[in-house]
Amino acid sequence: MPFQMTEDDFEAAVDEALGSIPEELLDMMDNVAIFIEDRYVPQPGEDPETVLLGLYDGVPLTERGMDWGGVTMPDRIFIYKDAILDLCASENEVVEEIGITVVHEIAHHFGIDDERLHALGWG
Secondary structure, three states, X not given: OOXXXXXXXXHHHHHHHHHOOOHHHHHHOOOEEEEEEOOOOOXXXXXXXXXXXXXXXXXXXXXXXXXXXXXXXXXXXXXXXXXXXXXXXXXXXXXXXXXXXXXXXXXXXXXXXXXXXXXXXXX
């Protein structure tokens, strides 16, 4: 049975995870919005059973050219509450998983791919 957590408590845990990111890195994040949603909805052509804990949707800093800028929509990081709660049996596990997921998705913003993140233990 999934661990139960209020929306407010989950949001506070995401805020806490963001607060643990070094300020120098947060200052380098450019045009990024973070959202909490219940679940990832697989896109057409994806396995309908796809479950994600988080998702980075944007252009990594390492792929932005000199002409980047102007009026652009922000990159988006999604944290999927129900998927995380489904995996966890305690509040401590939820907080830990949120922390890992937040770091993982922020790393994508900085251009670090899944293979490297898994090698570093942030998969």
